[in-house]
Each structure stands twice: as structure tokens, then as C-alpha cells.
Amino acid sequence: MSTTTAAEPQYKVLIGMEIHVQLATQSKMFTGAANGFGGDPNSQVDPVILGLPGVLPVINKRAVEMAMMVGLALNCQIAAQTKWDRKSYYYPDLPKNYQISQYDQPLCGAGSIELPLADGGSKTVRIRRAHLEEDAGKLLHEAGMTESLVDLNRAGTPLLEIVTEPDLTSPEEARLFGEELRRICRYLGVSHGIMQQGHMRFEPNINLHIYHHGKTIKTAITEIKNLNSFRAVERACSYEIQRQLAEYLAHPEVMPSQGKSTRGWDDDKGMTLLQREKEEAHDYRYFPDPDLVPLHIAPRWVEAIRSGVVELPIARRKRYQEVFGMSAKEAFSLTEERAVADLFDRAASLGAPVRRLTNLFLGPAAKMANEAATDQATTVLISDLPVTAEQYARLAQLVETGGISATSAVMVFEHLIKHPEADPAQAAEQLGLMQIRDQNQTEAWVMQALAANPQAISDYKNNPKKKQASLGFLRGAVMKASQGKADPKLVGEILEAKLKA
Amino acid sequence: MLNELTALEIHNKIAAGEITATTAAQDCLSAITRADPHLHAYNAVFADRAMRQAEAVDQAHTAGQPRGLLAGVPIAIKDNLCTTFGATTCSSKMLKNFHSPYDATVVKKLEQAGAVILGKTNLDEFAMGSSTENSAFGPTRNPWNTQCVPGGSSGGSAAATAARLCAASLGSDTGGSIRQPASLCGIVGLKPTYGLVSRYGLVAFASSLDQIGPMTRTVGDAALLLQVIAGHDPWDSTSWPEPVPDYLSDLDKPLENVRIGLPAEFSGEGIEPEVSAAIAKAVDFYHRQGAKVVPVNLPHTKYGIAAYYVIAPAEASSNLARYDGVHYGHRTARPENLFDLYAASRAEGFGPEVQRRIMLGTYALSSGYYDAYYLRALRVRQLIKRDFDQAFEKCDFIACPTSPTVAFELGAKSGDPLQMYLCDVFTVTCNIAGIPGMNIPCGFSQTGLPIGLQILGPTFSEQRMLRLARMYEKHHDWHTRKPVLPQA
Numbered sequence: 011m012s013t014t015t016a017a018e019p020q021y022k023v024l025i026g027m028e029i030h031v032q033l034a035t036q037s038k039m040f041t042g043a044a045n046g047f048g049g050d051p052n053s054q055v056d057p058v059i060l061g062l063p064g065v066l067p068v069i070n071k072r073a074v075e076m077a078m079m080v081g082l083a084l085n086c087q088i089a090a091q092t093k094w095d096r097k098s099y100y101y102p103d104l105p106k107n108y109q110i111s112q113y114d115q116p117l118c119g120a121g122s123i124e125l126p127l128a129d130g131g132s133k134t135v136r137i138r139r140a141h142l143e144e145d146a147g148k149l150l151h152e153a154g155m156t157e158s159l160v161d162l163n164r165a166g167t168p169l170l171e172i173v174t175e176p177d178l179t180s181p182e183e184a185r186l187f188g189e190e191l192r193r194i195c196r197y198l199g200v201s202h203g204i205m206q207q208g209h210m211r212f213e214p215n216i217n218l219h220i221y222h223h224g225k226t227i228k229t230a231i232t233e234i235k236n237l238n239s240f241r242a243v244e245r246a247c248s249y250e251i252q253r254q255l256a257e258y259l260a261h262p263e264v265m266p267s268q269g270k271s272t273r274g275w276d277d278d279k280g281m282t283l284l285q286r287e288k289e290e291a292h293d294y295r296y297f298p299d300p301d302l303v304p305l306h307i308a309p310r311w312v313e314a315i316r317s318g319v320v321e322l323p324i325a326r327r328k329r330y331q332e333v334f335g336m337s338a339k340e341a342f343s344l345t346e347e348r349a350v351a352d353l354f355d356r357a358a359s360l361g362a363p364v365r366r367l368t369n370l371f372l373g374p375a376a377k378m379a380n381e382a383a384t385d386q387a388t389t390v391l392i393s394d395l396p397v398t399a400e401q402y403a404r405l406a407q408l409v410e411t412g413g414i415s416a417t418s419a420v421m422v423f424e425h426l427i428k429h430p431e432a433d434p435a436q437a438a439e440q441l442g443l444m445q446i447r448d449q450n451q452t453e454a455w456v457m458q459a460l461a462a463n464p465q466a467i468s469d470y471k472n473n474p475k476k477k478q479a480s481l482g483f484l485r486g487a488v489m490k491a492s493q494g495k496a497d498p499k500l501v502g503e504i505l506e507a508k509l510k511a
Numbered sequence: 512m513l514n515e516l517t518a519l520e521i522h523n524k525i526a527a528g529e530i531t532a533t534t535a536a537q538d539c540l541s542a543i544t545r546a547d548p549h550l551h552a553y554n555a556v557f558a559d560r561a562m563r564q565a566e567a568v569d570q571a572h573t574a575g576q577p578r579g580l581l582a583g584v585p586i587a588i589k590d591n592l593c594t595t596f597g598a599t600t601c602s603s604k605m606l607k608n609f610h611s612p613y614d615a616t617v618v619k620k621l622e623q624a625g626a627v628i629l630g631k632t633n634l635d636e637f638a639m640g641s642s643t644e645n646s647a648f649g650p651t652r653n654p655w656n657t658q659c660v661p662g663g664s665s666g667g668s669a670a671a672t673a674a675r676l677c678a679a680s681l682g683s684d685t686g687g688s689i690r691q692p693a694s695l696c697g698i699v700g701l702k703p704t705y706g707l708v709s710r711y712g713l714v715a716f717a718s719s720l721d722q723i724g725p726m727t728r729t730v731g732d733a734a735l736l737l738q739v740i741a742g743h744d745p746w747d748s749t750s751w752p753e754p755v756p757d758y759l760s761d762l763d764k765p766l767e768n769v770r771i772g773l774p775a776e777f778s779g780e781g782i783e784p785e786v787s788a789a790i791a792k793a794v795d796f797y798h799r800q801g802a803k804v805v806p807v808n809l810p811h812t813k814y815g816i817a818a819y820y821v822i823a824p825a826e827a828s829s830n831l832a833r834y835d836g837v838h839y840g841h842r843t844a845r846p847e848n849l850f851d852l853y854a855a856s857r858a859e860g861f862g863p864e865v866q867r868r869i870m871l872g873t874y875a876l877s878s879g880y881y882d883a884y885y886l887r888a889l890r891v892r893q894l895i896k897r898d899f900d901q902a903f904e905k906c907d908f909i910a911c912p913t914s915p916t917v918a919f920e921l922g923a924k925s926g927d928p929l930q931m932y933l934c935d936v937f938t939v940t941c942n943i944a945g946i947p948g949m950n951i952p953c954g955f956s957q958t959g960l961p962i963g964l965q966i967l968g969p970t971f972s973e974q975r976m977l978r979l980a981r982m983y984e985k986h987h988d989w990h991t992r993k994p995v996l997p998q999a
Contacts, residue, residue, distance in 0.1 A: 057611075057612060057613050060838060060839075061833045061838065062593075062611065062612070062613075062839070063593060063599065063601070063606065063609065063611065063714040063715075063833075064592075064593040064599075064611070064615060064710075064711065064712040064713055064714045064715065065711070065712075066710060066711050066746060066747050066748065066749075067748070068745065068746060068747075068748050069748065096829050098829060098832060098876075100832070100835065100853055102837045102849070105833060105837075105838055106832065106833045107832035107833055107835055108829055108832055160837070160838070293877055293878045295829075295873070295876040295877060295878070295881075297825065297829070297876050297881070297885060300717075300718035300719035300749075300826055301715075301718050301748065301749065302748050302749075303748055303749060
């Protein structure tokens with residue numbers, strides 16, 4: 011429950027989400043036309059997509075399997091029998107003027123996920139259902155034209171519509187849920203999750219329970235249509251909460267508690283705008299599509315799909331913290347992308363010490379990946395760098411056994427990027443970065459550093475306040491004199507012995 | 512003239528080198544030129560294309576290449592089957608200029624079998640009707656009496672086949688649209704089991720009821736065409752995945768110990784006495800051939816028409832939603848806005864019967880009426896299916912009239928939709944149950960109009976049903992009678 015200022019009533023926020031995920035199948039939901047983003051308008055179509063006379067839909071099995079994977083990841087009941095229904099409405103981007111969807115027998119029934127929250131805790135978000143349908147095309151409105159153009163490339167793309175219960179209680183939770191769902195879909199390989207290309211679209215349903223003058227007032231539910239960024243989800247929810255609250259405060263006596271209206275989000279203005287009142291709600295005239303037969307799903311099929319569901323980001327983060335002893339932040343960073351986490355796990359399984367490996371991933375590897383991205387639109391992942399799990403493992407091992415210092419490891423890593431075939435140990439050798447543990451040589455570097463820094467020696471010996479700092483300074487000076495090749499442990503021993511002498 | 516030969520005769524004579532495909536096609540095209548101005552069986556004739564196809568068949572024959580089952584057989588197809596050649600109009604102003612970029616599966620199969628496609632035949636607009644009077648391009652006339660309707664909706668195919676303007680044809684049957692015109696024109700018409708023939712490329716009227724089937728002058732030709740067009744199609748989820756049986760080999764072998772059911776509900780009031788008498792005679796023939804005739808009950812038959820006129824329009828209202836003037840088809844000239852574009856394009860493009868059924872169906876599916884109409888009709892559908900299941904425990908086939916009357920005059924029923932709907936009273940339950948049904952000629956009225964016997968059988972009983980029909984045909988000559996045509 012959120013608390014506002016003393017003068018205002020207390021209220022609870024209820025947000026349920028409807029999410030449309032485009033499934034990254036090779037072909038479309040009900041025909042063999044290619045399923046892909048872009049291309050010339052109306053180039054990714056065939057007679058079925060165009061809704062020409064006489065065409066018939068045929069189910070894309072892969073889309074059903076991908077939907078089952080998401081359903082299983084969300085702990086949903088997979089239906090033993092599912093069917094297809096026609097949802098009728100007239101719009102020029104819908105060639106048949108009906109959409110094939112699933113009305114009362116969705117492929118995936120009730121489920122839930124344990125959503126990690128920003129404070130380190132988590133909450134259960136219940137899933138109401140998830141069903142398959144086909145996407146519509148797009149209308150293009152060009153400036154100066156009195157007519158609109160229709161592009162049907164997107165039409166017929168497999169869509170998974172996921173509906174949650176109203177368990178989200180803040181705009182931040184709504185965003186976190188969206189982000190987690192995107193990670194899950196990317197992990198499962200069912201969606202690329204590229205928000206700019208509309209791979210995922212969010213529709214939060216929001217209302218408030220206001221506790222005022224000893225009564226509970228439920229505001230009317232509003233649905234915000236077609237949000238395609240996490241920022242928009244959070245902002246639109248925030249705006250809508252304040253709008254509903256203000257509306258109540260302005261007219262507490264006429265607050266409607268029934269019905270549902272639809273609003274659009276204007277990202278530039280930062281506000282939601284009314285699109286459709288309840289009274290104008292469509293009668294979609296759902297009925298079973300006679301062109302498609304009901305789909306019977308054998309338990310064996312479900313189990314085969316279940317066995318293919320990979321370890322999901324939530325479980326993986328938990329394992330990294332519990333088994334690898336990572337901080338929550340480290341685990342989160344490393345599991346953000348499945349390919350990165352897979353690479354990490356492979357390197358770890360080759361015997362790499364996890365602490366050194368984590369430092370390599372989050373240090374030089376993250377930095378190099380970040381720098382490799384040429385512009386804002388492209389992302390380069392750690393797993394996209396040419397460094398293999400074997401190289402990571404050997405490099406981490408090298409640091410662990412004292413063969414090279416952490417500083418040198420960065421230089422070796424940069425060398426590996428440019429020479430993908432190189433062996434880390436040989437590279438360290440070649441670069442002259444292997445640690446030198448020779449007693450005499452180390453003593454010589456210590457003497458050299460001491461000779462150059464009399465003030466630090468004086469501080470160490472005479473100023474207790476500066477004792478530690480000057481020791482650190484001198485240690486650094488020795489390492490510098492050795493060009494990073496000295497063994498820090500040996501340096502410490504010799505240095506302290508010399509200073510005490 | 513070779514246009515009088517059956518498909519099997521043409522096939523055999525070409526194989527024997529007695530005739531050429533070119534002459535067969537030429538004779539059909541000449542017959543069309545002479546008679547079709549009086550009948551209007553065809554919406555379009557592809558004379559040049561047909562001749563090229565026939566020449567290709569003859570060349571392949573000369574070169575000794577393998578022949579398809581329909582090599583050189585001149586065929587007409589109903590104008591609701593999509594073809595990459597010519598328009599696919601559904602006899603509607605809406606699709607008057609629609610050219611399909613793909614061929615229906617059955618069209619591909621016909622051509623792969625070597626058929627020569629002469630043209631596309633007239634129908635009630637979008638196959639909605641029982642007289643072919645609902646065509647936007649004018650009615651087709653019955654070759655036995657041009658004052659009369661040929662039945663419908665496949666009236667063009669029926670008239671063309673009866674008048675020898677093709678060797679055989681394809682129709683489609685949603686509530687009787689193959690069998691009823693076959694009956695009124697005195698030919699054989701077979702509506703296969705739902706799912707036996709691919710619907711891909713058949714412009715949908717009511718998807719759960721539509722089936723494509725052969726319309727021929729003989730039972731043998733029906734078997735031949737069915738052999739070619741039946742079979743699983745990966746483009747049609749509702750098509751049956753099993754292999755196609757051989758309909759031809761045992762066709763002449765009579766069925767033994769066959770039990771023929773006579774449903775009490777398919778007799779009595781509303782049936783013309785001459786029709787009843789002809790059916791009784793046909794049943795008696797089977798009895799004399801050793802068949803056992805048993806009474807059966809189909810108690811929910813009386814709800815058939817009502818259920819049909821909810822289910823079929825409901826599906827049609829959805830199937831025809833795509834004709835909106837946006838992507839293809841008729842578009843109104845100067846729409847004021849999007850709603851006007853939709854409303855005016857559809858009001859101008861669809862004829863009154865199509866509009867009536869779209870409204871009926873939209874109403875039946877609307878929120879608040881769905882349960883009372885659509886859902887209730889689906890329950891009746893289950894009861895009708897059960898009726899047939901129970902009847903087929905007592906008999907192998909059911910015999911009854913196809914149409915309660917012989918062909919009626921043009922205009923006799925066109926002002927009264929309910930009277931017109933009753934033409935389908937004996938045919939709709941077959942589609943509702945998804946079972947096969949066929950019409951064979953079984954006599955003529957005093958006025959010289961054909962009477963048809965309907966045979967209904969359990970699902971996928973076509974092989975035996977054809978043999979049963981052939982038993983009758985072998986001992987009767989109705990199918991050899993020819994209508995006298997007016998000549999141009």
C-alpha cells in the first residue's frame with residue numbers, strides 16, 4: 011500500500027499485464043510465408059496472409075512448441091486440448107476481417123512466476139493464461155496523403171498473448187515483470203525481444219483501491235494499449251495512477267467502479283489519452299474456426315518440450331549466488347544474456363576459479379564488449395567477443411596460480427581479442443608479463459624503488475598516520491619498476507623486511 | 512459427336528488411338544457455342560487454353576508418355592474454384608474481376624491427371640441458393656426445359672454436364688448444391704465425406720459443410736473423377752490423412768447382402784407423387800436384386816433445415832467478411848470514410864440472398880444470441896449425427912429423394928426465400944453429419960423432367976456407395992437419355 015500526503019487518501023495499485031510476444035519462427039502462424047522483420051512492404055506475404063478467397067490456415071507446429079516452452083517457463087498448465095476461434099472485427103490491417111485466436115481453450119492455463127524485486131526480495135505474479143494468435147498488418151500514414159497504405163508483412167506473425175492476474179502493485183513492478191519476461195523469452199530462444207521492432211508489446215490494466223472516509227472505492231479499470239518499451243510501461247502506469255487518483259479526488263461522488271476503458275500512451279506528451287469507452291466495446295462474435303481442427307496435446311509431447319526448457323535466468327541467478335558466491339549484482343549482470351551465462355558456465359566447468367572468472371567477465375570482457383559496439387542500436391555481448399571458454403579458463407587459472415597479476419591479465423585479454431588463436435600463457439610469456447619470482451631480481455626492484463622515494467621511507471618510519479599509505483605507495487613503485495612482473499606477495503615480504511631493517 | 516461420350520469413354524478411346532483429345536475438346540467447344548447462349552451454364556470458356564491442353568495430351572500420347580486418368584477429358588469446373596487462368600467470380604459482382612494467383616488443389620489435381628478444362632460454370636452467388644437464379648450474371652436454364660431452373664447452387668455444372676457441353680464437371684455442396692441440381696438435371700452428383708477432398712482453393716461458403724465433388728453422366732465417371740480429386744492435402748487441416756481407396760476396380764461388382772434403410776422422415780408431405788413413386792420403384796429394384804429393405808428413423812431430420820440455416824450463415828458471415836473493398840474485389844467509387852468504404856462496397860458487391868445470409872449469420876453469432884442460435888444449432892448437429900450413426904447400425908445405406916420436386920420454373924420461388932430453403936430439406940442433414948451422399952437419375956416426370964434418387968452412407972463409404980449406384984445404373988437407361996437443346 012502506498013501512502014500519499016496526509017490530506018490525501020491511502021490507496022492500493024492493482025496492475026495486470028497483457029503481453030504480446032512475437033514468436034521467432036521461420037514461417038508464419040498459419041502458412042509457410044517467411045516470418046521476419048523488414049523487407050519491402052507486402053513482400054513477406056502469400057495468398058493465406060492476404061486472406062484471398064479459398065485459402066485455408068494450417069497450424070505452425072513450431073509456434074505451438076515455442077508457446078508451450080513459455081507456458082512451462084511460467085509454470086502454466088498446458089491444455090490437453092486446445093482449439094482455435096475467430097475474433098471478428100473490421101480493420102484494413104486485418105485481411106480476413108477476423109483474427110484467428112484462442113478464446114475459451116487457451117494453450118496455456120494458470121501459472122505463476124516468482125518475480126525478483128529491486129530490494130532483493132521477490133513476489134509471486136500469477137499468470138491467468140497464455141494463448142496463440144496471429145498478428146495483424148500495419149497501416150502506414152504518410153504525411154500529405156489523404157489515404158493510408160497497408161503493409162501486411164507483419165500479418166500472420168505468431169503471437170503469444172500472456173495475461174497476468176492483477177498482482178503487480180507499482181509501475182516499477184510492472185516494468186520489472188516485463189523485463190523478466192523478455193529475459194525468459196530470450197533464454198528460451200522464442201523471441202529476439204527487440205523492443206524497437208515490436209517483438210514484445212505491453213498492455214497494462216490498471217485501477218486503484220482507494221481507502222477514504224472508511225470506505226473502499228475501486229476506480230474503473232483502464233487498459234493502456236501497445237506499449238513497446240519498459241520505460242513507457244513504467245511511465246504510463248505512473249501517469250495513469252496519478253490520473254485515476256486525481257479523477258477520484260476531483261469527483262469522488264461520481265467515481266465509476268464498473269466498466270473498462272481503453273487509453274493510448276503519448277510518449278512525447280507523457281500522458282495517456284482516452285481511446286474507447288466501455289459502451290463502444292466490440293462484440294467480437296467469437297466462434298470456433300471451422301477451418302482448423304482442435305489440437306490434442308499428449309503428455310509425452312509436453313514432457314519432450316519440458317526437457318528442452320533451459321535453466322531460466324531466475325534460477326541461474328540464484329545458482330550463481332548460492333553456488334558461486336557471487337553478489338546479487340554480479341549474478342544479475344552475468345545472467346542477463348543466456349549466451350554470456352552459457353559461456354561463463356562452460357569456462358567454469360573447465361575448472362576456472364570462479365572469482366577470477368567473474369572478474370575477467372565483468373572487468374576486461376565487459377569493457378571490450380561495450381567498446382566494440384559501434385553505435386547505440388547495436389549491442390555486442392561478451393559472448394560475441396572472439397575469446398573462448400577455454401581461453402577464459404586458462405587465463406583465470408593463470409591469475410589464480412600467480413603466473414600473472416590481475417593487471418597483466420587485462421593486457422593478455424586484450425591480446426586474445428586481437429589474436430583469437432593465442433594461448434593465454436604463451437601470450438603472457440610473449441608479452442613479458444609472466445611473474446618473476448627471483449629473490450635477487452625482486453630485491454633489486456625493491457632497492458630501486460626505495461632509492462627513488464626517500465620521503466615515503468621517512469613517512470613510513472616516522473609518521474604513524476601515513477604508515478600504511480606509504481607502504482602501499484612503495485609497493486606500487488616496486489611493481490612499476492618491475493613493469494608489473496614482480497610477484498606482489500614476494501614484493502610485500504621483501505619490502506617490509508627492508509623497511510624494518 | 513465426341514461431346515456425348517462419357518469421361519471414361521473418352522479416356523479409353525484416346526488410349527486406344529480411336530479419337531484425339533483435340534477433337535473431343537473441339538466438339539465440346541462447338542456444343543458450347545451452339546447451346547450455351549440458351550442455357551448460360553458457363554461464366555467463362557477458355558477455348559484457346561483448352562485446345563492447347565488437348566494438343567499437349569495428343570502430343571504426349573504420340574510420344575508414348577504415360578497418361579493421366581483424365582488425359583484429354585474435357586471438364587467444366589464451378590466458378591467458385593480458384594484458377595490462375597480466367598477470373599474466379601463466384602457469380603458475384605464482388606469478385607467479377609478477381610483473378611486468383613493460385614490454383615485450387617482440385618484444379619491442380621485435374622490438370623496433373625491430364626484433364627482439359629473447358630471453362631467455369633455459373634452458380635448461385637457464393638453458392639448460396641438452390642436454383643442458380645442468385646447469380647449476378649443471370650440464371651442458368653435447365654436443358655430439359657429452359658423455362659425451368661437447373662437447381663443450385665452448382666446449376667451451371669449440372670446443366671453443362673446434362674447438355675453434353677462437357678464430359679463431366681466439378682461442383683461444390685454445402686447443403687445439397689451438387690445433389691439437388693444433379694437431380695433436377697438428371698445426372699450423377701456425389702458429395703463426398705467431409706474431408707475426403709481438399710477444400711483449398713474452394714471459395715468458402717460454410718467451411719464445416721463445404722465439399723467439392725464430381726457431377727457426371729455416369730456412376731463410372733463419378734468414380735473416375737473422385738479417384739483424381741480425393742486425398743490428403745497438407746494445405747487443408749480438415750482433409751483426411753488416409754490413402755485414397757480404389758474406386759474403379761470393383762465398380763461393376765454388385766454389393767451382396769446390402770441393407771437399404773428407408774427413413775420415415777424422408778417421405779410424405781411436400782413430396783410430389785411422381786417423385787415418391789420413382790423412389791419406391793428404385794428401392795423395389797434393389798429389393799429384387801437381393802437387398803434387404805429396412806425402416807430406419809432419423810428423428811431430428813425435422814430440425815435439419817433450421818440448424819443448417821443457422822450454422823451455414825454463421826460461418827458465411829465470417830468467411831465473407833474479407834470482401835470489404837480494401838484489398839481486392841469490388842470497391843465503391845467515392846467512399847467518404849472507412850466505414851462507408853466497407854458498407855457501400857459490400858452493399859454494391861453482394862446480391863440480396865448473400866446479404867440476407869450475412870445478416871442472419873452475424874445475428875446468430877452476436878453476443879446475447881450465440882447460445883440461443885449457434886450453440887443450439889451445434890447441439891442439433893450432434894443429434895443429427897447420432898441419428899445417422901444409429902441408423903447405420905441397422906442399414907448400410909439410406910435411400911430417399913434428393914429433391915421433393917422436379918425442376919420448377921424460373922421465378923417460381925425466387926420471391927420466397929423460405930420456400931427456396933425447403934428445396935434442401937432432404938440434402939442438408941448429409942452435410943450437417945459430414946457423411947457422403949449422391950444423386951443418381953431414377954426416372955422422369957410426365958412433363959419430361961428428371962427425378963433423382965439420393966443414397967446416403969456412413970463416412971468414407973464412397974467405394975461401396977458407387978458400387979450400389981452402379982448396380983442400379985447397369986439395369987436402367989435414364990442416364991442415356993439426352994435433352995433436346997435449342998440450337999443457336
